[in-house]
Amino acid sequence: MHKDLNKNKCLQMYKHLYLTRRYCEMVVELGDTGFIRGPLHPGLGMEAVVVGVLNAAENDDFIGVSHRGQAASIVRNVNVGLLFAEQFGKLEGCNHGRGGTMHFNLFNEKRVFELDSEVAGKVPIFTGVALGCKLKGLKQISVVFYGDGAMSEGWIYESMNMAKKFNLPVIFVVENNRYAVTTKVEYSCSAKNLTDRAKAFGFEGIEVDGMDVEKIYAVAKESVSKVRNGGGPINIVANTYRFCGHFTAEKILNLHYRSQEEIAEWETRDPIATWPQKLIDEGICSSEEIQSVKEMVEKEITEAVEFAKSGKLPKPEDALKDMYATQYPGSPRKGWF
Amino acid sequence: MREIRYLQAVAEALNNEMKISDEVLVMGEDVRESLRGVTKGLYTTYGKDRVIDFPISEQGMIGCGIGSAISGFRPVIEFQINEFTFFAFEQLILQSQRLRFYSGGKIKIPLTYIVPGSGARGGISGQHSDNPYSFLIEGGMKVVIPSCAYDAKGLLISAIRDNDPVAVFLPTRVLAEKGEVPEEQYTVPLGKADIKKTGSDITVVATGHCVNIALEVARKLEEEKISVEVFDPRTLFPFDKETLKESISKTGKVVIIDDSPVSCGFGCEVSALIGEEYFNLIKAPVKIVARADVPIPFSEPLEEVVLPNSAKLENAIRELMGRTNA
Amino acid sequence: MRELNSIEAAHEGLKTEISLDKNVYLMKKEQYSDKKDSDNSNKDSYKNDKVVNMPKSEATIVSTATGLALTGLRPVIEFNRMEDIFLSFSALVDQAAKLRYMSGGELMFPITYLCAEEGVCKNNDGLNSENPYSFLIHGGMKVVMPSCAYDVKGLLVSAIRDNDPVAVFIPAMIRSEKGDVPEEQYSIPMGKAEIKKKGSDITVVATGHCVNIALAVARKLEADQISVEVFDPRTLFPFDKETLKESVSKTGKVVIMDDSPRACGFASMVSSILMEEYYEYLKKPILRITREDIPVPFSNSLKKYILPDGEKLESAIRKII
Numbered sequence A: 001m002h003k004d005l006n007k008n009k010c011l012q013m014y015k016h017l018y019l020t021r022r023y024c025e026m027v028v029e030l031g032d033t034g035f036i037r038g039p040l041h042p043g044l045g046m047e048a049v050v051v052g053v054l055n056a057a058e059n060d061d062f063i064g065v066s067h068r069g070q071a072a073s074i075v076r077n078v079n080v081g082l083l084f085a086e087q088f089g090k091l092e093g094c095n096h097g098r099g100g101t102m103h104f105n106l107f108n109e110k111r112v113f114e115l116d117s118e119v120a121g122k123v124p125i126f127t128g129v130a131l132g133c134k135l136k137g138l139k140q141i142s143v144v145f146y147g148d149g150a151m152s153e154g155w156i157y158e159s160m161n162m163a164k165k166f167n168l169p170v171i172f173v174v175e176n177n178r179y180a181v182t183t184k185v186e187y188s189c190s191a192k193n194l195t196d197r198a199k200a201f202g203f204e205g206i207e208v209d210g211m212d213v214e215k216i217y218a219v220a221k222e223s224v225s226k227v228r229n230g231g232g233p234i235n236i237v238a239n240t241y242r243f244c245g246h247f248t249a250e251k252i253l254n255l256h257y258r259s260q261e262e263i264a265e266w267e268t269r270d271p272i273a274t275w276p277q278k279l280i281d282e283g284i285c286s287s288e289e290i291q292s293v294k295e296m297v298e299k300e301i302t303e304a305v306e307f308a309k310s311g312k313l314p315k316p317e318d319a320l321k322d323m324y325a326t327q328y329p330g331s332p333r334k335g336w337f
Numbered sequence B: 001m002r003e004i005r006y007l008q009a010v011a012e013a014l015n016n017e018m019k020i021s022d023e024v025l026v027m028g029e030d031v032r033e034s035l036r037g038v039t040k041g042l043y044t045t046y047g048k049d050r051v052i053d054f055p056i057s058e059q060g061m062i063g064c065g066i067g068s069a070i071s072g073f074r075p076v077i078e079f080q081i082n083e084f085t086f087f088a089f090e091q092l093i094l095q096s097q098r099l100r101f102y103s104g105g106k107i108k109i110p111l112t113y114i115v116p117g118s119g120a121r122g123g124i125s126g127q128h129s130d131n132p133y134s135f136l137i138e139g140g141m142k143v144v145i146p147s148c149a150y151d152a153k154g155l156l157i158s159a160i161r162d163n164d165p166v167a168v169f170l171p172t173r174v175l176a177e178k179g180e181v182p183e184e185q186y187t188v189p190l191g192k193a194d195i196k197k198t199g200s201d202i203t204v205v206a207t208g209h210c211v212n213i214a215l216e217v218a219r220k221l222e223e224e225k226i227s228v229e230v231f232d233p234r235t236l237f238p239f240d241k242e243t244l245k246e247s248i249s250k251t252g253k254v255v256i257i258d259d260s261p262v263s264c265g266f267g268c269e270v271s272a273l274i275g276e277e278y279f280n281l282i283k284a285p286v287k288i289v290a291r292a293d294v295p296i297p298f299s300e301p302l303e304e305v306v307l308p309n310s311a312k313l314e315n316a317i318r319e320l321m322g323r324t325n326a
Numbered sequence C: 001m002r003e004l005n006s007i008e009a010a011h012e013g014l015k016t017e018i019s020l021d022k023n024v025y026l027m028k029k030e031q032y033s034d035k036k037d038s039d040n041s042n043k044d045s046y047k048n049d050k051v052v053n054m055p056k057s058e059a060t061i062v063s064t065a066t067g068l069a070l071t072g073l074r075p076v077i078e079f080n081r082m083e084d085i086f087l088s089f090s091a092l093v094d095q096a097a098k099l100r101y102m103s104g105g106e107l108m109f110p111i112t113y114l115c116a117e118e119g120v121c122k123n124n125d126g127l128n129s130e131n132p133y134s135f136l137i138h139g140g141m142k143v144v145m146p147s148c149a150y151d152v153k154g155l156l157v158s159a160i161r162d163n164d165p166v167a168v169f170i171p172a173m174i175r176s177e178k179g180d181v182p183e184e185q186y187s188i189p190m191g192k193a194e195i196k197k198k199g200s201d202i203t204v205v206a207t208g209h210c211v212n213i214a215l216a217v218a219r220k221l222e223a224d225q226i227s228v229e230v231f232d233p234r235t236l237f238p239f240d241k242e243t244l245k246e247s248v249s250k251t252g253k254v255v256i257m258d259d260s261p262r263a264c265g266f267a268s269m270v271s272s273i274l275m276e277e278y279y280e281y282l283k284k285p286i287l288r289i290t291r292e293d294i295p296v297p298f299s300n301s302l303k304k305y306i307l308p309d310g311e312k313l314e315s316a317i318r319k320i321i
Helices: A007-032 A047-056 A071-075 A080-087 A122-136 A154-165 A196-200 A213-228 A260-267 A271-281 A287-309 A316-320 B006-020 B042-046 B058-070 B089-096 B133-138 B149-161 B210-222 B241-251 B266-277 B300-306 B310-322 C006-020 C058-070 C083-087 C089-096 C133-138 C149-161 C210-222 C241-251 C266-277 C300-306 C310-320
Strands: A062-064 A142-147 A170-176 A204-209 A234-239 B003-005 B024-028 B051-053 B074-078 B112-118 B142-144 B166-171 B178-180 B194-197 B202-206 B228-232 B235-237 B254-261 B287-291 C003-005 C024-029 C051-054 C074-079 C112-118 C142-144 C166-171 C178-180 C194-197 C202-206 C228-232 C235-237 C254-261 C287-291
Touching: A007 A047, A007 A071, A007 A080, A007 A213, A007 A271, A007 A287, A047 A071, A047 A142, A047 A170, A047 A213, A047 A234, A047 A271, A062 A122, A071 A080, A080 A287, A122 A142, A122 A154, A122 A170, A122 C058, A154 A170, A154 A196, A154 C058, A170 A213, A196 A204, A196 A234, A204 A213, A213 A234, A213 A271, A271 A287, A316 B300, B003 B006, B003 B149, B006 B024, B006 B042, B006 B112, B006 B149, B006 B166, B006 B178, B024 B058, B042 B051, B058 B074, B058 B089, B089 B133, B089 C083, B089 C089, B112 B149, B133 B142, B133 B166, B133 B235, B133 B254, B133 B266, B133 C133, B142 B149, B149 B166, B149 B178, B194 B210, B202 B210, B202 B241, B202 B310, B210 B228, B210 B254, B210 B310, B228 B241, B241 B266, B254 B266, B254 B310, B266 B287, B266 C266, B266 C287, B287 B310, B287 C266, C003 C006, C003 C149, C006 C024, C006 C112, C006 C149, C006 C166, C024 C058, C058 C074, C058 C083, C058 C089, C083 C089, C083 C133, C089 C133, C112 C149, C133 C142, C133 C166, C133 C235, C133 C254, C133 C266, C142 C149, C149 C166, C149 C178, C194 C210, C194 C241, C202 C210, C202 C241, C202 C310, C210 C228, C210 C254, C210 C310, C228 C241, C241 C266, C254 C266, C254 C310, C266 C287, C287 C310
Parallel strands: A062 A142, A142 A170, A170 A234, A204 A234, B024 B051, B024 B074, B074 B112, B112 B166, B142 B166, B202 B228, B202 B254, B254 B287, C024 C051, C024 C074, C074 C112, C112 C166, C142 C166, C202 C228, C202 C254, C254 C287
Antiparallel strands: B003 B178, B142 B235, B194 B228, C003 C178, C142 C235, C194 C228
16 A cells, blocks of 8 residues: 555545545436436446546646546535536536536636547647646646547547657546447457557556556556656556446447446446445554545535535526637627527 | 338438448447447448448548548448547548549549437537538538438438438437338439428528428418428538529528528528529528527527527518518 | 738737747647748747747647647647648637637637638649638637738737637738738737728628739729729628628628638628628629639649639629629
């Protein structure tokens, strides 16, 4: 276990894991009961990757997460109510109802960016953020997450090339959950080892067990330090798994691309189920302390949902606002005269 | 005649074309499992050499499609998400659309692009709710948007049999609509519009799901003795201006309702065409009801405001009926 | 006043803006050895190191600029081949143009895309003759297109100072045209058109190098007592329809001349605004002189058929008058 992982840190990370899990489960429930509309992409089972990496980074490092990366906001102590409110389309939401699910933006307050939902779209953006850090002489680094499916997008490799060429402070984290919707990673990705991609560009690629939050923390802590000290980009490939479908509509669509046995096997490695017991067995914390965290989380979730429910919907006439930072008369045009 | 859903009609058209001709291939992402429903069952029937799942590399996929088309196949490429057309824009416009011309007509590129579930699906926000057909029209590509199940089957078959790239947009809001569809293969000719409802007071040019909006408004206004003619271009490019001319000469008034951006969208093109060639046939301004020039917002009250809808169409028609130069 | 050509004017405006604002950076794709930079040299000439030479990865360059904007910088990207716009299309239209709105107005992306030498020029083949600005207008991005050296400098400065993504297109055909350009830094307001020549019989809306063609045709037609008003939008989007209204209410007749695709292009947008909002002023059809809806061929005689030119404009004007 890493030397940083004392009782407080472990309980804090457990809270992040459990709050993320409960948040995702609540999102599914709220989707089923009609409070949240549109397709939902929860990341049940994948929480440890973002939680481990974000806890290893500094609070002011720049983070770009994927559509299952709400754990980043949670690690940065964002009020979960802002996320629910956004998903309810309320003004109080972090994007004031404009972005919705998959597009949370907390960049100004917490340097967490989930805004762009293009496949692998955040990778070149966060390579740019790293370039900005370098040009401005900032000490922060940039960390960007993407999935195994996104690994086939060309601009990731253009970004890696640029990151190495300019020696940029960026960590590319692959959340390899083995499936891009229904397509297996073995089918879509030619590399035998996913870390080979980074090596082709001349920098380090590290593979880690994405269900083990301690290992992720250790790998991330070392990577963050190397990158911050000018060592150039690093790639971390975290092997994880999503227990739920690609999106909640998968139940209706009746897609069969993986077996129930496989899902059950991965569920036995669920860190939220297994890690607390390990901590208790090793004497890091007590079962009462774990229970106390769970109760705190339930309270937070309940309050967050109430906050979202009591929020206000935007006025229709606000639909055209905030397209431009520099306004000109008559724009944007509204679509009917 | 049996009634089937629009999506089923599309799937049937594709399946039968694949049966008729070995040249027809399907390429896309998650087309074996058929996430979007258009390619359901095709992998089981036709195998891995004709139904090909690609990694998420749109430029590469379109490039492979172009190469296959030049080599004698008829690929049908499915875009899982509307905005993937932007990812692959250079391949779509500068390659698939231009290469035949630059070869002096020597090569043919019989590609079909299908965009299932185009347009706003409700709660999926700015980067998944586009209707990118106006971009392709500007690039010079043939574009069809069927508005009902019958047209969907016929137009897709025509698109596959056409020897040029044709983009077929299947609007989200009509995918579940039922309609009468013959069991045999048949074609609906490209470049030919359809008057979905005849009328004499005003022509409403409507595309995709806006045709249903127009028909609904037309039915309502009948009670007030306003006779609306609903003109469905079906093929947006090349556009059937002869049929439009006949309609406008009868009514003298036009409203265009279309789900692409108000600036440089399809509505602008129809209006500009009327302004240029049929100016003397109209008696009133040409109104456009289109999307606002903003990405689609998530929150429901905002999403409704920026999209074309029946209230806006009705207002536009009423305004024109109240003010003409006649 | 001294005279500069468009490229020199752009260089001067850009160089001064870079020195005035510590956040402005220039990003250039690695140069081909036979093409000159907009500063007429083949190497960086900016001493304070505000230039970043990027690898040949167009989409990533544009997206990287979006990332730079997130850290508070104001990048200017120089595109030297217009197909780069197509290669980076989703980064432009699906990211840069949309992200501010989707963030609920919280984020700002003050990026400038400098597309110097867009469009047709001598001996270029079709693929290098693209005019992609209308595609960006579909996507809601601000677009400016100066038609003379004075406007080039002023509009580029405004574009850099604007807090949203702005694409600046400098037509290849005005590259070497000289004009009076003040030495001091000045800006021309975006969203404001200019009447380049007053007239009373017909309004010609012209963009980029078509403005010069329109002025030449206007001079010629004066001899036949046809008074042509030449309207230069300067900012294609957002479009100054108020000034257009004043012009059309005077003349009642419009020809739009624009070197981009016909279908769903800039000309069709202007025409649709006239047909909807200013219909009462129109006395005649609105003619469009644009590219045909086919690619630009290599052969010059074929090019002549496809591209808008003075002869077509003159015959369109005569047809309406």
